[in-house]
Amino acid sequence: MMGRRYLWAALLIAWSLVLAPACAAQEEMPELSAALQSFWAELPDEIRRQLPDSLYDAAQGFPDSEDLLEATSFSSVLQTLRDALLGTLPSALKGFGQTLLCLLFSAVFGVLCEAWGRDKLTQTAQICSRLCMAALLCEEQIVLLRLVSATLQQLQVIVNAMLPVLAALLAAGGNTATAAAGYGSLALFLNLAENLIAEFFLPLTAAVCGLTAVVGLSDRGRLRGLLSCLRRVLTYTLSLFGVLFSAVLSAQTLLASGADSVSAKTLKFALGKAIPVIGSAVGDSVRTVASGLSYLKNTVGVMGILLTLLPLLGAVMHLVFRRAALTLGEAAAELLGCEGEQKLLGDFASINGILLALLAGAAVCFIFALILFVRMSLVISA
Template structure:
């Protein structure tokens, strides 16, 4: 008799605690842990606000966040076009005899002027890339333990171990490699591109193009390998978590008389609320990472397009040296864009995968 009363009392307390912890706007009984709330507050936009935003609202939000991103490349493009057009006009006004006397000196002078004009923006983009990687690395060191605690609360202990172990180590490794090796390679490409202006036995332009091509291929290969490995480990871990959760709910509903089913259902409601919070916390991180790297991505894309237009103008004005220089700058920007997209894709796609895993399980 005493044993039965004790079981009923324990079931009543467990059921009451479960219902009290059930999240809801009307009840106000669910208290979000401070670390979770702080992570969501750091984002400039919540998941609920994002769902209710129209296309115009989204445009206004992102345009306000990215205001001034393309101003520097556009100003540079105007100056670049002015130099190339002016050089073309000067060449057209000079006689063939004067041009043959100058040889390639005039084209080299124009190319050096273009390089000195464009190099400050490119060097600043390298510094922005390094600073963004360091900031993201610091943020992930704080965010990942918070997000893994949310996943453990959702009954995804195995998946949380994958996210907090494999992904955290790989993200730190990527950031360190890009800062210590990727940034120097970008600086080396700028130097090689500048050397390509001069007529030398070594074709530095082809060397720059080859390094950029193989660098992009290596980044694509690493992203594919890591994505496959992380997805397989996460799926296997989620299968184990789902089995453990269903087993626990079955034992709870079958071992506690009368109210076992109610307690099991209450646990399901609590888990559903925590999974909703998991999506909100993950969305905050995704938005912060996106806003960290999106300006640099847009600047790289816009600069590539403008340098491509400059290459066309250089070809139209008969300055092959300057066209080769601008083509090398385009290759450099493609490699930098690949680095930015690679790191941001790994972080964002992995976080999205962790949000989606387990949402369909009871």
């Protein structure tokens, strides 16, 4: 598994440095076919199914430049994104249906139990319904957490692989002072940020998830204080990370920002509202990300951007839909009068929001690291 990730990391770095011009020249590279096949195997199923057949064919090797241009045109990419979105929807709707049905059972169960009085026996019976809800939520959350963890590990592998490659290029080239002074520190910061998200924030979020499931079973638990403390630590450190990230972004001059526009401001506002804790930091970076992707497109082509963004797409869509389903479930629980289940669903929805924030932060750091890598390699070789 780790071997495949390293292979994919090497593929992405090689593509950005070497292979984009080679593809344009239509040279044959048989060793790349195995790497591309591994990359395709790593993509989530719902993404791979939506990719056009002409994008890659193991039998025929690289497609003609015209076919590749058509397959990677803006309309094709939009259609792929739309189909991938619709492909993730059924599983999200099924998860929402299960949650709603469990809520209906809990509501009817609670009403029938309380018809006989609110004593210890009724409370014990009501724990059954909360246990069902907690077990269902835990099962789905583990699957989602594994997906996010796999995505973050993939990004971490690539970003960790960039530093030694850059060091080797620095040693081989002659323009060390200029490259190291400006680019080195920002590359190091992005590397640290990526590792911090994968190695600290994600396990802490998983621990908060586990405690939430236990605390949600009963209103009289003694772990609520510990859970609040952990959540506060997670939120404060994440917001501190967001502030630091915004400060570094505003202080650096290597990654240029794009022009301000209504669409950029709208996207910034939407991201600020949709992503909790570090939403404003991610929103502030929208213009820089947009100009960086434009730079990447001019350097490595649309294929390079697809290689960058496709593995992120599956995890992001799953998280967005799951969070929406949990929020709707929380509203339904309030309507049905299931207070315990309402709190449980609300807590899990906020945890998924934090996971979305982690993924957004890691994605932005990864895109910046990639842009920096491409620019640094060009400066070194100048």
